[in-house]
Amino acid sequence: MRHHHHLTKHSQTNYILINTRLCKACWQCVAACPSNVLGKVNVLIHKHVRINNHQNCQGCLACVKACPYKAISSLKISR
Ligand code: SF4
Numbered sequence: 001m002r003h004h005h006h007l008t009k010h011s012q013t014n015y016i017l018i019n020t021r022l023c024k025a026c027w028q029c030v031a032a033c034p035s036n037v038l039g040k041v042n043v044l045i046h047k048h049v050r051i052n053n054h055q056n057c058q059g060c061l062a063c064v065k066a067c068p069y070k071a072i073s074s075l076k077i078s079r
């Protein structure tokens with residue numbers, strides 16, 4: 001498996017997409033998620049949220065609302 005695919009798995013679920021370039025590692029989304037989907041990359045200068053359990057995401061979007069930096073986007077189509 002190529003590294004690119006590994007990264008994709010850890011940056012999105014069926015419902016949300018993380019832009020790690022915008023993430024300031026405040027961990028508010030981690031605290032807000034009711035399903036333990038989100039985890040921390042917290043090593044030296046590498047500090048950003050990541051997806052730990054993509055299959056647990058219910059699409060509640062609490063993480064999207066919690067992020068002060070708009071680093072998490074909804075993948076749901078509004079109609
Ligand atoms: S959409 Fe809800 S369940 Fe999915 S990662 Fe965000 S807070 Fe967790």
Ligand code: SF4
Nearest residue numbers: 023024026027029067
């Ligand atoms: S709330 Fe936003 S800035 Fe804070 S850790 Fe989550 S994605 Fe990163």
